[in-house]
Each structure stands twice: as structure tokens, then as C-alpha cells.
Amino acid sequence: MKNLETFNLSVPPSVLDDLKDRLKNTRWPGEAEGSGWNFGTSETYLKELVDYWINKYDWRKQEAELNKYPQYTTDVNGMKIHFQYIKGKGKDSKPLLLTHGWPDSYYRFHKIIPLLTEGNQSFDLIIPSIPGFGFSEKNAVHNEAVADLWKVLMTENLGYHKFYAAGGDVGMSVTKALASKYPEVVAGVHFTDVGYPMGQEDPNTMTEAEKQFAQFVQQWWYSEGAYAMVQSTKPQSLAYGLNDSPAALAAWILSFGNAGASPEILEKAFGGRDELLTNIMIYWVTQTIGTSARMYKMDAMAQWSGAEPLQKSNVPAGVAVFPREAQFPKEWAERFVNVVSFRQMKEGGHFAALEVPDVFAEELRDFFYSIA
Template sequence: MKHVTEFKVAIPQPVVDDLKSRLKNTRWPGEAEGSGWNFGTSESYLRGLVNYWLTQYDWREQEAQLNKYPQYIADVHGVKVHFQYIKGTGKNAKPLILTHGWPDSYHRFHKIIPLLTQGEQSFDLVIPSIPGFGFSDKTPMTSEAVADLWKALMTENLGYDKFYAAGGDIGMGVTKALASKYAGVVAGVHFTDVGYPMGQEDPATMTEAEKQFAQFVQQWWYSEGAYAMVHATKPQSIAYGLNDSPAGLAAWVLSFANAGATPELIEPAFGGRDALLTNIMIYWVTQTVATSVRMYKAEAIAQWSGGQPLQKSTVPAGVSVFPREAQFPKEWAERFVNVTSFRKMKEGGHFAALEVPDAFAGELRTFFYSIQ
């Protein structure tokens, strides 16, 4: 490995003490009677979560779990990139880079690490933190720019001639850019989403299924998409509150999580209450929520500046559509990637690697080992 140093998570105790002080002193705004989750994050739910955070959640135990697998910091063209790197046990383990999204982190994939690194059909897993997130440099950039870093990380820092890639949410954009720009070294890609209609498509070219999908996305955008509009237009305005109040940060993350799940499924969708809080803690202890949301602004500026869209990739692509993810048809995916496998799953949602790790890991193994 070149320009790579070992890393361990070690948060100073004063940071943890300060967190607890802020949680204890949360100024609760009150909520409309009987509003539940209809106005945003339920205060009654959040009060219970904050109490658990204060009295039962153990950061040091979770920190030890984060340090269970090898972690590193790589200097990739001047950008410090944090990543987990776990070698597979198989003789011909396939190198696979997994990219998270927002409002999650590299912790999104912790449950599938043992599932994908054991046995003959195993993988050398590379799980980085996107710049601007977690323990990487606080350098928000576009998905395409992140793809450039990932290609360099895999080929220059880690020395692989070819590799595989998977991701959802923001990780989808990064993975799609990898396939489009670097088909010579990217051997296969996997997605759980492939992007959404934004009103720029010619209806005459869309199938009936695609039109129905576009209508669904438009309705979802009006009811649940405010977070993305804020991130893409006024990220600094929201950053002050999110960086100052852990309860406020949790409320903002939970508001998005609730968009894809009924209230009783929020914690399972994140892999459980501790996993949910650990994900939030990664933003809190690194103070990267501001730079994470600023990535949306970077993407918007790139789009507004009239840059050329990426060409459809020729790299073999597997697509797994989980039932609580937006249900796009195969022909929509085929507009962007070379779909060679398209499967509808029986359970799971936006954070499938956390919620249904066995099913998600199975999809990755089955697809990537079906291609060269």
C-alpha cells in the first residue's frame, strides 16, 4: 500500500462529556397535539431516544466495534481518505469498494463485512468515508470527483488492476461515475437505486412504467424532499443548528429515515437503536454534518454550470430493488447503466445493508461472482 497509514477511532473524553451536557440541556420545542410524525420528527419519540442516548448508549463500546476491523488513512492526490480494508479469505477474493450515502456513513456496511470476507467466494472489502463525511478530510466534492479519488485509491494506493464497486444513495452517483469514466479498470457495479426523474426527460421517450415512476418521485419530492432542497441551496444555514445540537442533528437524520419507513421501522431500518446512534455519533464527533450536506450544493453547482452528463456505462451492472426503496422499472435503470441483472427483493429498504444484511450480501456475492 502506498501513502497509507493505520488509523483507529479514539475520541477524547471531553467530546463525549460535552455531548451528554448538550443532550441534558436540550431545549424542546413542543409539538402539535396528535401530530405524531406528520410534522417531522416526533418529539415524543426523540425524547425517548435522547434518554437512551444519555443513560444506556455506550460510545466506548461502539468505538471498540468501529475499531474491530482494520482502518487506514490514505493520501489520495492530496485528499486524506479514511477507509476500512478487510481482506477476503478466498484464494481469488475480488476487490470491492462500497460507497455509503447521506445520512449514513461507512458504518452502513459493518454488518456485511463478515458475510463477504469469508469463504471461497469472498471479497477484499474497501469501505471509505466520502470526503466531507466522518474521518476523511472535510472536503465536500461532487460524486464524479469522489469517483476519481476512488479509482486512484484502488489502483494507485492499493495496487489493484481491476476492481468492483457498489453503492446506493450518494454512493450510487459515485459508483455510476466510476463505471462511466473507468470501464477499463471497473469490472462490475451494483446498485440499489440509479437516480430519479427530475423533469428533464422527454415524456415521448418514456414507457408507461417510467411515467408512473416519475409521478411517484414528483409526489415524494413535494412531501419528503425538503431536506435535499435545503442542502442544495442553503446548506450553511442548516449547518449551525445541526453542528450545535445533537438532538437537532438526530431529528434531521430521523426525518429523512422516516421518509422510507413507518415509525416502528425506523430503528430496524438503521440496524437497531445502537447502530442508528453510532451513525449519528460519527457525524457529531467529527463535526462533519456541515460538510456532508454541502456535498449537495457542490452537486447542484456542477449541474447548474452546464457540465456534460456522464455517458451510459458499458460495465456489467446488477440492480437489486428493495421494496421500501423507490420502485423504478428496469427500463429506467437501462437508461444509465448496462443492466445484466435486475432483481426485486422481498424485504428491506434504503439502508438494506443494515436492515437485511444477509439478503444484501447475497445479492453482491451472486452478482459479482456471475461475471468475470
């Protein structure tokens, strides 16, 4: 290992005092009577959440929880990368790189850390913050560039010759790029999604199940995809308001988290009300909502550049489809990755590691220990 500096999270009291003042001084826009979540995040619910945030949520308790596990920063190709690094207690622990998405953070995997580092089938867990997110450098880059950084982090900074990788959402794109570009060092990968039809596919090559999936995705983008369009085109315009108002930041994240759902389901998606707020707090205290949104623009620019798409990798891939995730068929996954395990899960959603940590941890352990 080289160039590692111990990191301890300690937010200045002035930041927390300022946060409470901003929350108390929120200018509420009002909402259409009876609109619920149909126009975006419910103001009725958000007011309840903000009241809880001001009067009951304990950041110092959550901060201590985050500091339970070793964290570091290191220089990777001239960029500061923050990551958790927890050694497994088994005799031959497997190195496992876990990559989060948007609008979550490295906190996405917090609950599975003790589940995957105990016992004989354990893992050395490496859980970084993507550049532009959390405590890594505030510099947005596209997903292939993140994969390049992760390869260096794992092989040069941490000294692993081979490692495993898993991710969903943005983390899926990064993990897929890792497997495609660096199959000599990536021993296996796991996904909870593998990408979505974008309307450019040849329908003559698609199965009926894939066509149904494409139709669902098209409808979803029209009803729920505004966040991606804005962040892929005008992330800077969005950043001013979200970086200035914690209520606005929460509203934007929650509208993606599970728009149209009841508060109970919404909070369950993030693992609970405190977990939901802790994830939002990581964006707030680091002021990274702007750079995290900017990653969508960087990915879009990379696609528009005309670069050759990544080739399908032969690295063994496990795929788990959770019931409150977009339900893609196996043949769709096989277009992009070398599927050796495809499982339909019985519970959980987009943030399964927070929502159903036992189920998610068992899935990762079963897959990675089945391939080597």
C-alpha cells in the same frame, strides 16, 4: 500499497461529556398535539431516543466494534481519505469498493463485512468515508470528483488493476461515475437505486411504468424532499444548528431516514436503535454534518455549470430494488447503466446493508461472482 497510515478510532472523553451535557440541556420546541411524524420528526419519539442516548447507549462498545476491522488513512491527490480495508479469506478474493450515502456513513456496510470476507467466494473490502463525511478530510466535493479519488485510491494507493464497485444513494452517483469514466479498471458495478426523474425527461420516450415512477417521485419530493432542497441551496445556514445541537442533528437525520414511519420501522431501517445512534455519532464526533450537506450544493453547482452529462457505461451492472425503496422499473435503470441482472428483493429498504445484511451480502456475492 503506498502511503497508508493505520487508523484507530478513539474519541476523547471530553467530547462524550460535552455531548451528554448538550443532550440534557436540549430546549424542546414542543409539537402540535397528535401530530406524530406528520410535521417532521416526532418530539415524543425523539425525547425517548435522547433519554436512551444519555442513559443506555454505550459509545465505547460501538467504538470497539468499529475498531474490530482494519482502518487506514491515506493521501489521495492531496486529500486525506479514511477507509476500512479487510482482506477476504478466499484464494482469489475480488476487490470490492463500497460507497455509502447520506445521511449514513461507512458504518452502512459494517454488518456485511464478515459475510463477504469469509468462504471461497470472498472479497477484499475497501470501504471509504466520502470527503466531508466521517474521518476523511472535511472538504466537500461533487460525486464525479469522488469517483476520481476512488480510482486513484484503488489503482495507485492499493495497487489493484481491476476492481468491482457498489453503492446506493450518494454512493450510487459515485459508482455510476466510476463506471462511466473508468471502464478500463471497473469490472462490474452494483446499485440499489439509479437516480430519479427530475421533470426534464421527454414523456414520449418513457414507458407507462416509467411515467408512474416519475409521478411517484414527484409526489415524494413535494412531501419528503425538503432536506435535498435545503442542502442543495443553503447548507451552511443549516449547519450551524445541526453542528451545535445533537438532538437537532438526530432529528434532521431521522426525518430523512423514514419520515412518517413508526419508531419500530425507523429503527429497523438503520438496523436497530444502537446502530441508528452510532451512525449519528459518527457525524457528531467528526463535526461533518455541515460538509456532508455541502456535497449536495457541490453536486448542484456541477450540474448548473453546463458540463456534459456522463455517458452510459458498458460495465456490467447488477440492480436490486428493495421493497421499501422507490420502485423503479428495469427500463429506467437501463437508461443509465448496462443492466445484466435486475432483481426485485423481498425485504429491506434504503439502508439494506444494515437492515437485512444477509440478504444484501448474498445479492452482492451472487452478482459479482456471476459476471467473472
